[in-house]
Amino acid sequence: MASPHSSDRPSRRRIGVYGIGVVAPGGRNVAALEALLQRGATALGPSAKPELGYGLFAVGDPDFSFDDYAGWIAERHGDAYVTRMQAKMADNVQFAVGATIQALRCDPNLEALVREADEGCHVYVGSGVGELPExxxxxxxxxxxxxxxxxxxxxxxxxxxxxxxxxxxxxxxxxxxxxxxxxxxxxxxxxxxxxxxxxxxxxxxxxxxxxxxxxxxxxxxxxxxxxxxxxxxxxxxxxxxxxxxxxxxxxxxxxxxxxAVSPNLIWNIQNGPAAQITMLLDVHGAAWAPVGACSTFGVALKCGRDAILRGEAKMAIVGTTDPRPDPALVAAFHQARVMPGIPDVNLPFTSLRGTHVSGGACVWIIGDADYCEARELRPIGGYVESIALSSDAEHIITPSQSGPKRAISRAYAEAGIEPLDVAVIDLHATGTPGDLNELALIDEYVTDRTRITARKGQLGHGMANSGGWELTELALSLSRGTAYPTGVTGPDLHPRVQRKSSIVMAETPLEGEIGVKLMLGIGGITACIVLRGARHSAT
Known part of the structure; x- marks a missing residue:
């Protein structure tokens, strides 16, 4: 790869990450998610659905209770508002609202600042599959x-x-x-x-x-x-x-x-979560649902970041949400030969049997660093240095090498980084033969000191959320200067995986402040994000 130089980097606003909220398997909030990752544990387990054979498939059920957020909502809108949300809003809205409230709680000044921004606060929250059960x-x-x-x-x-x-x-x-x-x-x-x-x-x-x-x-x-x-x-x-x-x-x-059809079908369409967040916070900026399959979090993050860079927004609430593992979706994955019909968890880079469907949400609150930090906010997730999108234009499921390379090259150029700068790269890695292809395509974008992580064996494949969960893990790792264990062990690695020394297994120190996240969506939609860690970038 022709290495870009820092002098080529365009002059622009810094975009900080000031709030993070997650609803994930084994992680009802960021602290629980971090504890799971620190143990190198998996939150996946056998499905109890009769349509799936009472335990044939390993899935990721999110750890979530709307009661955790009812008091916060009632304090601002009253008990009747809470009752309506519980009666009319399904998983996607409730998960997204919960993750948003978590993100707002990251700093006592954040909620007031979001409301102050008002029209200058955009909301982009998408879903990979929509509210299928409804x-x-x-x-x-x-x-x-x-x-x-x-x-x-x-x-x-x-x-x-x-x-x-x-x-x-x-x-x-x-x-x-x-x-x-x-x-x-x-x-x-x-x-x-x-x-x-x-x-x-x-x-x-x-x-x-x-x-x-x-x-x-x-x-x-x-x-x-x-x-x-x-x-x-x-x-x-x-x-x-x-x-x-x-x-x-x-x-x-x-x-x-x-x-005979409940109007709840209307209240839970794709833009429902984004719309509900604007109503919850009484903000009036643009709000809609970007959809990019497994790259949706990257697409939403780019929408928010671009709006801030263009000067249309000061802040943005971005994220993804997907319902609990639905039997029809699991069955479709199995018939597409990308999900094994056994309860055993398949880790990335190992048997390559397939992935595991998960549900939940991930929401980040990002903002213009000058605007936010002048108001005493401090980034908890570092700074989003660049985001680039591309399409494979080749195959609906199996990623090419040339397509994702376009996104990676542009993301590196915009961030002004070289492979030597990258401390860790987190791959999409679904536990399918595509893992090997993905390892090959990043070869020219990393060095021997770059650590490689993949998390779908721990959290599963949230159709839209996995990219957000994994990017959150990347932010946490950069802030600590250590990559969390992945649950992968040397003996389990596939024989064709040659990069054993670079793939993170146990907790591993990181050399540097730059992390890269790769998301590869169904249909060939690639998102590449460059993140600068919080502990380094504030100086």
Whole structure:
């Protein structure tokens, strides 16, 4: 690699890390996470989900209780606000809010400063997969209600076309009826599927259903009698709701499918966590959800840092959040051949059997160092020297070498560092054959004194969070001047791993102040972050 020179480094603001919060397997906060890492322990364990064979898969369930944050929220917004959050907000919002509150508690001045920044405080909190369980619940509710709905209207007493078919075998114009479910074995999946199709077919020809729908539409057009414009909207909604219920009672039918889905599906869309954080803190800067798969934390961090460098923000709350390990996501990983179907934990650089799905959150509060430190804040996570993004443009899962090298080269150039400056580099390393490729691609960006770490055997693969957890670990290591043990041992290393002396196993001293974090996202999205340790950079 052609080594950049410090004189080439662009003049710019310093970006400090002033608050950190985590919700992770084995780490309900940063102190617990650090204790886990110091022991070199793993927080992964067998799943208890029946869909996953009661223990076939090792996953990372986050250590989290919303009660830890209820008092803080109630003190600022009241008990009713807490109750609403618990009732309406699912994992992603709750995890992100918890991690944000943790980050604010890192300094007694931080919350006031964030509020003071107001429009100058941006919020970028993304998710790797979104609130999958909430989506599944909505889909299941809709499907169940639709089956009951169609079954009711398809009955002969509600469908003249079916009565005629049963009398003389004549069906309506168009496609013939599907297979009669009564011809299939009782209690079989085939019979259930056929019944669903059978009911859907005949319900379309139900005249009472058409009458119901016409009446329903007429109710939707009802206006309120209340002349008070401020109350009219709510009054009209209550009036329509009462009329809808009376209509269902009159026809004796099940509730319509479109009334079966909880509005919580809307409250938990991708930008929900970022939006809730702005409401929690009453800040009015830009807020949205960046998504970059496993590189999402790096993408969010770059969004916040870039906004500060452009002068659009003084501070930014950045991070990621993902739900608890979902059986469907675990199954998809297994079918993609990147997750082993055994409860044994697979460490990076070892058997290369695959990774382990985890849930949780990670939130950093970053800011313009001059602005923050003039107000007596001190960085706890060092300074973000540079962030660069690139795409592999090659393969959706297996990283190339050329793609990530573009991000690494640009990150080093922007930070004004050379390989000799890098004390530690933390790799994405998912415990798959890609680990070997990743070791090869960083060869020209490190030296023999650079320590190499990888943490997915300890915390698992939070689809968006692992990069944030690992970057947090990097910040902690740089502040102590020591890399924490990884749980990897020499005898476990894969035969093709030649860099045994550089891979951190036990606690290892670091030579220098610069750490590099590499994130490789599904779809080939790479983020490379250069971090300068807090104990050195404040001087």
């Amino acid at each position: 989506s599944y619940r909505a889909a299941a509710s809709l499907e169940r209600a639709t089956r009951e709905w169609n079954h009711f209207w398809a009955q002969a007493e509600h469908c003249a076309a079916r009565r005629q078919f049963e009398t003389d075998g004549k069906h309506p114009d168009g496609p013939p009826p599907p297979v009669d479910p009564t011809t299939l074995p009782v209690d079989s999946e085939a019979r259930l599927s056929a019944l669903t199709a059978w009911d859907a077919y005949w319900s379309r020809y139900s005249q009472p259903l058409r009458a119901f729908l016409e009446r329903f539409a007429a109710i939707e057009r009802l206006d309120a009698d209340d002349e008070n414009q401020e109350k009219a909207h709510m009054s009209a909604m209550r009036k329509r709701l009462r009329a809808h219920r009376a209509l269902v009672d009159e026809f004796g039918c099940p509730p319509p499918p479109w009334t």
